[in-house]
Structures are given as C-alpha cells and as structure tokens.
Amino acid sequence: MAFKTPVFPAVDPEEFLQRPFFERVKVLSAFWAQNGFGSPRVLHLLYILKLVGLSTIGGLLVVTTTSEIGGLLDVRQWWDEPIVYQKLVLWVALLEVVGVGGAWGPLTGHFKPMYGGARYWLRPGTIRLPPWPRVVPLTRGDQRGVVDALLYAAILVSLAVAIVLPGAGTDALLAARPDVTGGLVRPVLFAVPAVLLALLGLRDKVPFLAARGEQYVPVMVVCATLDFTDMIIAAKLIIVTVWVGAAVSKFTRHFSFVVPPMASNAPFTPRAMRLWHYKNPPEDLRPSGFAHFMAHVMGTLAEFVVPLVLLFSTNRELTLVAVVCMVFFHLFITSTFPLAVPLEWNILFAYIGIFLFAGHPAGEGYGLLDFSEPWMLPMIASALLFFPVLGNLRPDLVSFLPSMRQYAGNWASAVWALAPGVEERLNELPIPVQTHNRQLQALGYPAPMAEMAMQMFIAWRSMHSQGKGLLSVARAYLGDDLDTYTVREGEVGANLVVGWNFGDGHLHDDQLIEAIQRRLHFAPGEFVVFWVESQPIHRPLQQYFVMDAALGIVERGRWDVRDLVDQQPWLPNGPIPLEVTWRHPEHHPAYPTASGEEALA
Template sequence: MALLRPLAPALGATHLVPIAALVPVLAVADRTIFLALRAEHYWTTVVVFAATADWIGGAKAVQLALWLWAGVSKLNHHFPTVVCVMTSNSPFARFAWLRRRMYVRYPDDLRPSRLALAMSHAGTALELGVPVVLACSTGETAIAVGIAMALALHAFITSNVPMGAPIEWNLMVVYGVFALFWAHPGAYPFDVGPPRLGALLAIMLVAVPLLGNIAPGRLSFLLAMRYYAGNWPYSVWLFHGDSYRKLDRLVKAAPWIYDQLGRFYDRATSVGLVGKVLAFRLMHLQGRALPVLLPKAIEGPLHEYEYLDGELVGGLALGWNFGDGHLHRDGLLRAIQDQCGFAPGELRCIFVESQPLGGAKMAYQIHDAASGLLDAGELDVRELRGRQPWAGP
C-alpha cells in the first residue's frame, strides 16, 4: 500500500516517508528484497524527495555517483572481456568480421583483442567523464556536451542488449540527465539541503561504494555501484547424480531448471541452453578460474554432476537473482541444507569473490553442503588473464 500511495496527483512527505522508512526495515528482514528494490539508487533518491522540497541538488548527486562508481569499477582487467562478449553477442552486431575482431585470434585465442581493449578503455573514460563534465558544468553548451556523452554511453550499452543487464537502469538515467541537468542547469549538484541529508548521501554515495570496491566481500556489488564491469562474485552448485531432487523439499519459486525446459525441449536441447550460461561465465575473466576450481570441488568426472550456476539456484530458491553471488553463497547453502539434508558429497559449491579495487587476486571457497568448508584460497588475476576461457582439464 505504501508503494501505491505515491500514485496520488500531488506528492508530499506523507506519501514518501513511509517508503523511506520501510525499505531499510525490509533490508533487516530480507536483504533480497532490499537489493531487488535497487535501494542504492531508488531508495536514496526517495529519501532526498522526502527530506527536502529543494531536492534537485540531492537527486543530481545520486545520479553523478552512479556514473562515477560504475566507471571506477571498470578500472581492472575484467571489463575488456565484458566488451568483447557483449559486442560479439549483440543482436545488432551482425557483421561476422566485427564479432571475430573482438578476440585475439578467433577461434583459437579467445582473449580480448586490441580492439576490445581500446573499446573498454574508451567506455571507461566516457563513464568517468560524464559525471565530471556534468558536475563542473553551468553553461548550456557544457551541459549539452555532458548530456551528449551520457547519450552515447547508454545508447551503446542498450543497443548491445547485454545479457543480465538492467536496461531499465539505462533508460532511467537518460531520463534523469534531461529531467535534472537539462531542466535545472543552475542547481548545484552538492547543494543537498539539510545537514542530516548531506550526511546520509555522503554515506550512501561515497563511504558505502568505496568500502564495496575495496572490500567486495563485505557488501553487495549493487551497493558498491559496480555495474556490469565483469568483476562480479559468483557461485557454482554441483549436484551429484539425482541428488538435486532433494530441492523439492523446498518451497521454491519455480521447478528444477530442466523440468521447466523439459516442457518445451528434449534433454539435449535443454542441456545446450543451460550450457550457454556456463559458456557466458567462462568467457569472462572471472570464469577462467573454473577449470582450476572444478577439479578441486568434485570427486569423479564432471558428467556425473548436474552443474548449475548460482544465478539459477537463486532464481529457484529466492525467486530473484541479479548477478550478486552474495545471495547464493554459504548462507543460502546452509539454509537449503537445513531443509534438504544433502549427504556428504551430494552437493558441492564453489564461491568466487570479486577482485578488490587495487588488488591482484580473487578469493574463493569450496563447500560441501554436509561437511562445510573444504578448501579456500586466492586466484591470481594475472595468471587468469593468460588462460583461454575453457583451457584446462
């Protein structure tokens, strides 16, 4: 009901304060709901609306932070693999020669090419440049330049239809750049009004994203504003034999993935479709750890296990997923084990954390549902850069 009240013709604090108050309460009860609401973006803006009648400056600050931290999150070696996979998989990049040019030597060397590297660096510079230009602009010409940069950035992203990306986010920030910066050129982005609101924005727009980038294991990549940079936490769930049937003891949002696909396709086609998720993971820099980690996690050949990306497990068990491996790591594993009772060896999970900003390694853990932690360590990103997507045993 609180979400429906703002549909009133005229909005006021009485409509917005309940939302601003309820969202953090929901976060305490279930962080999945908090993240699904995209609270780092929309909730923070709602608080600005509710806290002051002169909300333009605060809303601008939120918008600038989204671009800035999204750009900062791409200052690593992960983003070039995002660009080459996204571009070569785009429904609009119909030229075979362009798709092949994304890789060093297709199909023998599938690491990012110089063209992919150049595109990734240009995209990072553009994403960092947009907030700098708009934050420093007062005249119409300078603001128009910043808006043109934002349009170029989001038009490229949207036209590639990247898998799993929030296209809604790209549309909203384009709307915001006109509604805030073009329509209100004189409003200073950091004139946020009440000191308490300024303190909250400093926490949400500076402290929280900074912590999430430096110590990614502590916060969701959404709160860290590390959007579609390829540096995501992820998990892989490995069910031995038909042990996955024990998931039927859960109250799930949907049936087992192959039961869903089996209504439309034969088994071979279903396996091929789910295999695209594995291929997508392996094509990114982070996924090249799997040829190293899979032999550590399982006992016997891989074909004896049902391989499922944690995103799909999150969709089944939680009803939502968004590339956030924190939602389907050891906490969810323990909750599922309490209800499903997997025997030792029946369910093994690989949890890989993001690379910290300025760091050179990615932490990982391997768990058995019944026995607990089996192995933990770190992966050298420099070593992964030299690997092919599916090189290894």
C-alpha cells in the same frame, strides 16, 4: 538466428553431453562468441515490447494521467516536470521489486514462468536471506513468514499509492519553478516506502536489492527531506555517484572480459563486429585490442569523465553535449541485452540525465554552490560514497550493488556441481517453480537440448575472468569426476531458489547453501559449490572457498587475477595456479595442489 526457434551448436545433443566437461565448454564458448545465448529473435521482441509497452509507455501514461501535467503525447509540457522524475523513479522501483524489471525472463534463467520476485516474496515458507542475522534483533532464521509477506505487500501498496496520488505545490518549488503545474509528490509518500524497504531489507536482503534500494532509497530520502532546489542538487550527486562509482570499479583486469560476451549477445550487432571483440575466434577468445578500447575508453573513461562534466559544468552547450553522451551510453547498453537485462534501469537513467542536467543546469541555479546549506554537501557526499568505498576495499562486507560496481566483471560468483540426478531434488524446496530443465521442457525443448541450454550459462561464465578461476578450482577439487557432475551457474541457481539475482554472489554463498541443506539433507559429494569473492581494488588477489553442502566449507584459497588474463575459457593448459590456505582436517578429497603437494584422503 531464427525468429521463433533458438540456435544451438551444430552437434548432436546426446553425443555432446557425453563429452568431457571442458570439451563442452570449448564448443559452447566458441558458439557464444558468434551467437550469444542463441535466443530466438521473438524473445528479444518480447523484451522490447515489455520495455516500450509496460515499462515506458505504461509508466508515462500512469504518471501523466495522475499528475495534471498534460497528456502523454505533450512531451514538451512534462519532460522537465519534477513530479515526472519523481514518479518514474517510483514506477521503476515498483517494477523492479515486483520482479518484472531487470533480472526478468529467459536471459536470467526465468523460462516458465518468466519472473520470480513476487511469486516468492508474497509466499510464506519460501527462503529468505537476512543480511545480519547475528547482529539485528528479530531477523534470525531463513524461512519467510506471514509478517515478511505482509511487509512486502505493504511496499507494493505504498509505491502504487505514491505513484497515483496527485502532487502538491510548495513555496520552494514555486519560487524556483513558477512554470511547474504538477507540483511534487508529497514527502510522506516517499518516506513510507523508504522505511518499509529498509525494514524488509533487514529481514531479507533479496527484495531490497531487487528494488535497487541502493539507488532509489537515497532518491526517496532526499525527496522526503529536502526543499526543491536542494533535492535537485542532491539527486545529481546520487546519479553521478552511481556513474563514477561504476567507472572506478572497472579499473581492473576483469572489465575487458565483460565486453566481448556482452557484445556477442547483442541481437542486432553484425556477427563480424561481435567477433572483432576476440583475438582470434574460435581458437583464441581472449579480448582483442578493439574490446579493450570499447571497455576502457568508450566505457570506463567516458563513464568517469562525462558525469563529472555534468556535475561541474556551467556551460550550457558543453552540458548538453555531455547529456547526449550519457543518453547514448545507456541506449548502447540497452541494445546489447546484457544477461541481467537491466533495460528499465538504463532507460530511466537516460531520462534522469536529461531531466537533471538539461532541465536544471548548474549555471541556472542548480549547481553545487547553490545548495542552501553548502556545509551539508560533504556530509551528503560522504554518505553516498561510504558503501562504494567500503565495497571496493572490503567486497566481502558489501554487495556489489551498494558498492556501485555494476557490470564491472568483478563479481562474487559461484558454480554449482551436482551429482547425477541430484538437481531434481531442488524441486522439493519451497519454491513456486520447477527446476530449469523442467521449465525448458515445458516450453518444448527435448531434454538433451534443455541441458545444453543450461550449460550455455557456464560457457558465459567461463568467458569472464573469474569463471576461469572457478573452473580451475572445480577441476582441481573434483578431478576427472567433474565430467560426471551437472554443473550450474550459481546466479541461475539463486534465481531458482530465492526468486531473483542480478549477479551478486552474496545471494548464493554459504548462507544460501546452508538453508538448502537444512531442507534437503544432501549426502557428502552430492552438492559441491565453488565460490569466489570479488577482487579488492587495491590487491590483485581473489579469495575462494569450496563448500560441500553436507560437510560445510572444506577448503579456502586464493588466486592471483593476473594468472587469469591469458587463459582460454576451456583451460587448455590446465587449472590456473591456486594457493590453498586452509583445508578441513577431516573432509577433502585427494588431489594435487598447485605446489605439487598431495592432499590426504
């Protein structure tokens, strides 16, 4: 892998782009297994510099100089100061909602410029996506107005003010921690951004999720409402809910397919170790036994058991061992540069684990039984578990982020198929950037190589379980015409249109496609979307739909997840079995169904 130049498959780009679609998928998925995205090393250095310089050192410098707790280098003085924990949460929330935290940079499809975020959300006229427009008053429509932009700006200001103002002492804090010098962030400074984020989230779910509101707003609420000891115990419940919720979501067949392509994209992992994650690369790219072990023992089991040890252990040594395990867990994820690149989030969680459980052990007055009103704990736990439980049972109702299903491989997902030349029309949307091909060409990529780089995202999707299902639907619906379409990953498309995505297909479902269609008026067949919902935890089925932007949803169906696990990314045996449950009576092409029945044109 070169330092300044990307690596591409050893094929002629122009000849490559003339090949049938699934031949291209085979070449690119085999390439990904060995090289990941093929990014130049300088790109990873840029991510590291951002993480270390801006996010970590920059954040700690701001926090320590505004909190009267000693200097940046005096780590022993501030590592367990409550105000450091509070302000670092606010700092990372600010980075995320601006757009320079996770989902930043080329690994998410932001090439030039490298982030969306504030470029979109401070700009009236861009597309917004209200979560419940038919239910919540004053939220209908899909165009960002001046009020939306001002509300978003107010969130940025409120977070910045909360970070820079000095802390204040409280009687409860002094009673529990007389050694503390920095005090606590004033409760009102947590309440204001929490309320503003909730209000903005009702108008546009995208910046709310970008701020990781499902995790940081609960922290803001407990910091605004609880005394010190109760705040620490509630904060423990929050982070354990995140960890255990993520582990539970991995109890599916999907997660084993996440680890191999993630390991392949880890720039500092030896190539031989990357290939250990596959059965027999490049011909067999199913997860190997080693990949299953890494996924479900080092991943799922560790993420489930160790946090529970942290929550309930009163043994100091055992607690410290568990803290070290979770720190290494997050450092390992950081080292792989996963495609959504949640680097700041992982480093923050590593620190939070140290602060909460090593700095405030359960055996020293910060256990569940030390809560001032123990009867409230079931209420707090129920509130924290509501969305994870609902999201696992009814994923259609809840984003995978509040469901705590981070990086489980069980995502609502989509691929877009655009007729030749149609992608250029996306530049007519009210967006502050150009389409991805133009961005790459502005960086010096020849047009064929820019197109090959964009198809790399489809290869990545095809290596995951639900990608095989989506491409099966695309092949069944479009037939041989699929070879002529420009196929794009829906997540990358959402980044272009709304400025952010973290893998949530709910941000590019029919709501977004309808918003695009109202502005661009595509003709039938020009823009076709294949979309699938996450698998409910208690059923082996996934529901999909096919949407022609000009015609609306034209087909609904489902597949059995068990039919995905033995498939190669390029579907050499053809599409998986699909059960079509509904077709639009007027609009659908003629193609054979899984049962052999032929649809009428």
